[in-house]
Amino acid sequence: MAEQFKTPMLDELEKGPWPSFISGFKRLRDDHPDKRINETANSLLGQLEHSYETRKGYWKGGTVSVFGYGSGIIPRFSEVADTFVASKEFHTVRVQPPAGNHYTTDMLRTLCDSWEKYGSGLITFHGQTGNIMFIGVDTENTQKFFDEINEYGWDLGGAGPCVRTGMSCMGAARCEMSCADEQQIHLRLMNNFTDDVHRPALPYKFKFKVSGCGNDCQNAIERSDMAILGTWRDDMKVNQTEVKNYINKKSRQYVIDNVTTRCPTNALTLNDDDTLTVDNKNCVRCMHCLNVMNKALSPGDDKGVTICIGGKRTLKIGDLMGTVVIPFKKLETEEDYESLVEFAEDIIDFWAENGLEHERTGEMIERIGIANFLDAIGVEVDPNMINHPRQSSYVRLDEWDAEAQKWFERKKAA
Amino acid sequence: MSENTKPRSPTESGCPDGFQYMHPLMRKNYGNWDHHDHPRPGVLKHVSKDGEPIWTVKCATQRILDTFSLRTLCDIGDNFADGHVHFTMRSNIEYMVADEAKVQPLIEEIEKNGFIVGGTAASVSSISHTQGWLHCDIPGTDASGVVKSMMDELIDEFKNHNMPNRVHITTSCCQINCGGQGDIAINVQHTKPPKIDHDLVGNACERPSVVARCPVAAIRPAVVNGKPSLEVDEKKCICCGACFPPCPPMQINDAEHTKLAIWVGGNHSNARSKPTFQKLVAAGIPNNPPRWPEATAIVKKILKCYKEDGRPWERMNDWIERIGWPAFFEQTGLPFTKFHLDNWRGARNSLNASNHVRF
Numbered sequence: 001m002a003e004q005f006k007t008p009m010l011d012e013l014e015k016g017p018w019p020s021f022i023s024g025f026k027r028l029r030d031d032h033p034d035k036r037i038n039e040t041a042n043s044l045l046g047q048l049e050h051s052y053e054t055r056k057g058y059w060k061g062g063t064v065s066v067f068g069y070g071s072g073i074i075p076r077f078s079e080v081a082d083t084f085v086a087s088k089e090f091h092t093v094r095v096q097p098p099a100g101n102h103y104t105t106d107m108l109r110t111l112c113d114s115w116e117k118y119g120s121g122l123i124t125f126h127g128q129t130g131n132i133m134f135i136g137v138d139t140e141n142t143q144k145f146f147d148e149i150n151e152y153g154w155d156l157g158g159a160g161p162c163v164r165t166g167m168s169c170m171g172a173a174r175c176e177m178s179c180a181d182e183q184q185i186h187l188r189l190m191n192n193f194t195d196d197v198h199r200p201a202l203p204y205k206f207k208f209k210v211s212g213c214g215n216d217c218q219n220a221i222e223r224s225d226m227a228i229l230g231t232w233r234d235d236m237k238v239n240q241t242e243v244k245n246y247i248n249k250k251s252r253q254y255v256i257d258n259v260t261t262r263c264p265t266n267a268l269t270l271n272d273d274d275t276l277t278v279d280n281k282n283c284v285r286c287m288h289c290l291n292v293m294n295k296a297l298s299p300g301d302d303k304g305v306t307i308c309i310g311g312k313r314t315l316k317i318g319d320l321m322g323t324v325v326i327p328f329k330k331l332e333t334e335e336d337y338e339s340l341v342e343f344a345e346d347i348i349d350f351w352a353e354n355g356l357e358h359e360r361t362g363e364m365i366e367r368i369g370i371a372n373f374l375d376a377i378g379v380e381v382d383p384n385m386i387n388h389p390r391q392s393s394y395v396r397l398d399e400w401d402a403e404a405q406k407w408f409e410r411k412k413a414a
Numbered sequence: 415m416s417e418n419t420k421p422r423s424p425t426e427s428g429c430p431d432g433f434q435y436m437h438p439l440m441r442k443n444y445g446n447w448d449h450h451d452h453p454r455p456g457v458l459k460h461v462s463k464d465g466e467p468i469w470t471v472k473c474a475t476q477r478i479l480d481t482f483s484l485r486t487l488c489d490i491g492d493n494f495a496d497g498h499v500h501f502t503m504r505s506n507i508e509y510m511v512a513d514e515a516k517v518q519p520l521i522e523e524i525e526k527n528g529f530i531v532g533g534t535a536a537s538v539s540s541i542s543h544t545q546g547w548l549h550c551d552i553p554g555t556d557a558s559g560v561v562k563s564m565m566d567e568l569i570d571e572f573k574n575h576n577m578p579n580r581v582h583i584t585t586s587c588c589q590i591n592c593g594g595q596g597d598i599a600i601n602v603q604h605t606k607p608p609k610i611d612h613d614l615v616g617n618a619c620e621r622p623s624v625v626a627r628c629p630v631a632a633i634r635p636a637v638v639n640g641k642p643s644l645e646v647d648e649k650k651c652i653c654c655g656a657c658f659p660p661c662p663p664m665q666i667n668d669a670e671h672t673k674l675a676i677w678v679g680g681n682h683s684n685a686r687s688k689p690t691f692q693k694l695v696a697a698g699i700p701n702n703p704p705r706w707p708e709a710t711a712i713v714k715k716i717l718k719c720y721k722e723d724g725r726p727w728e729r730m731n732d733w734i735e736r737i738g739w740p741a742f743f744e745q746t747g748l749p750f751t752k753f754h755l756d757n758w759r760g761a762r763n764s765l766n767a768s769n770h771v772r773f
Contacts, residue, residue, distance in 0.1 A: 016566030
């Protein structure tokens with residue numbers, strides 16, 4: 001091997017009890033049988049040490065793709081390649097994981113085998129968008145690595161202005177709170193938009209995230225353009241025997257302090273006989289009491305999803321939460337799922353036509369107003385969409401009577 | 415093009431089916447779970463409606479895995495956990511077993527190999543982080559190194575359930591904040607406008623899109639030294655760095671003036687209150703590799719106050735909502751400054767328009 005770069009600052013990150021990524025890099029440098037991997041790891045360690053010393057990054061982007069796609073590779077070229085030669089091209093391959101991030105060890109080893117043939121040996125499960133990140137491959141081997149893993153069932157995720165890789169929680173696979181079939185929702189949505197994942201042609205990124213309940217373990221409301229959250233609309237199930245068992249275990253006081261008084265809508269009453277009464281009409285399915293007393297309390301049977309649109313992080317206009325556009329939707333029949341996919345298509349089509357360059361769906365809604373957005377995608381207004389009605393009197397109400405009439409007609413038809 | 419040099423056309427298989435990789439007991443009980451509990455930190459026990467239990471052991475890794483570490487994690491899975499694994503969104507690996515007798519040997523094997531069991535319920539889970547100097551093209555700091563340094567200090571909070579509720583910490587290496595919202599977020603905050611290399615802008619940047627990216631309209635086209643370039647109104651500039659990704663000659667990263675800021679109270683869950691955004695509490699923290707001790711000290715101080723004063727089930731934002739911001743700054747000893755007063759759109763909604771004052 002060429003000169004071994006000294007890494008006094010990175011060596012500090014081998015101390016302490018938490019697993020050290022630097023020790024991992026050094027194993028690739030020192031112990032891997034493939035000389036190419038040893039040299040790449042040495043070069044990467046050298047460049048990273050240089051970053052630590054100078055407090056600057058030294059990667060630049062570029063254009064690298066695989067045949068037939070325009071997306072899925074994050075190109076990285078070193079700006080200090082003269083010194084750190086072996087990692088001069090160090091691209092990341094973004095690969096779509098299965099919904100819920102399940103793997104067999106056999107499959108992980110097969111992926112390791114392919115990656116060691118072509119790449120650096122560094123992998124992350126998963127990046128913040130949700131992809132498996134194969135970090136560090138040169139331009140030539142990018143195609144070869146993709147060809148090999150694509151043969152046994154793996155495809156690239158999104159990067160750039162396109163539909164991005166989706167994320168969904170463990171959900172029905174291992175969680176009693178789940179009110180949705182996260183696997184099916186995730187697969188139906190993602191695999192309807194495969195073309196939009198691979199070929200960036202949208203104003204900016206568009207993310208789907210699926211959480212099986214209001215605990216929103218996937219951060220869907222804040223981190224996705226279309227958040228699908230499981231919920232239910234009949235009564236919460238209460239097992240009164242288990243309520244009593246819980247009180248016996250933890251005390252009445254504990255249940256009052258941590259369950260009933262923490263209900264955001266005061267929908268719980270602990271009765272004198274240690275039974276619990278739920279005011280289901282006022283329960284907002286926040287999940288708190290179920291989280292605390294998960295043996296005693298369970299979601300109802302009439303399950304479905306709430307859909308929020310327009311969540312995103314800072315750039316450009318500031319953080320936005322997704323907001324309710326569909327308060328409740330059943331997802332049981334083939335038609336239900338088809339209409340979910342069509343709803344996503346309607347939103348993406350309208351945004352693709354009307355979004356400005358680099359404008360997320362939520363920012364477009366902010367710019368044109370939610371009423372125009374709802375009109376465009378054919379969704380009727382619903383008071384579940386708001387925290388409160390408008391406070392400003394600066395508004396023209398020319399068509400008030402006609403709009404009021406629509407409301408009464410919809411009520412009559414329901 | 416001859417047949418053997420013709421590029422291979424991709425199979426656009428998209429997202430793979432998860433059921434083929436799922437633990438058989440989870441496949442069998444899909445949608446049929448009844449309840450769960452926490453036998454010990456790092457371990458979950460879920461029970462199906464038919465009374466079938468499954469134990470999960472949660473384990474922290476270094477996130478940026480080398481294939482040696484990943485193969486070791488696979489060996490553990492083969493020898494102790496039925497050959498199936500699951501990754502959480504904070505990059506913890508989870509092993510599932512159907513037999514309680516397998517739990518303790520599994521934990522021992524994980525710890526023997528240097529990985530950490532924990533991260534469940536009211537603990538500080540692994541820090542969700544970004545790529546940083548290791549791989550990003552616009553990073554102000556590293557990610558994996560900051561996280562390693564912090565988790566070395568917070569490891570006991572990962573391994574135990576000592577917090578009022580779960581704590582999610584995130585880090586981000588620029589103000590785009592790919593790490594996302596967190597109970598505590600440690601993010602880069604630039605403090606000086608970009609330095610522009612006017613010789614390069616004309617060739618490297620699509621100037622109108624750079625102008626359009628600026629949140630405060632501080633960038634305008636200009637001719638500098640006879641070359642087409644861009645100029646920044648430095649009085650207007652908020653040093654966000656949004657112009658840097660589309661135009662690398664607008665260098666925002668700076669060894670001295672790129673600092674860290676700490677935000678608290680971001681909460682994704684709908685439990686109790688609606689989801690909340692994080693709020694700025696500390697800034698001007700030096701970007702100090704390799705161990706960033708100043709940032710870690712503030713995080714530990716905030717966690718100590720939350721741990722001591724938070725009530726059961728209160729997330730960071732719930733706790734602060736109850737005690738009020740004056741008490742937060744009092745308890746943590748952090749300075750409250752004019753920079754904590756928001757002036758972005760909707761800022762008036764963040765002010766206290768009432769006589770609700772604690773004495």
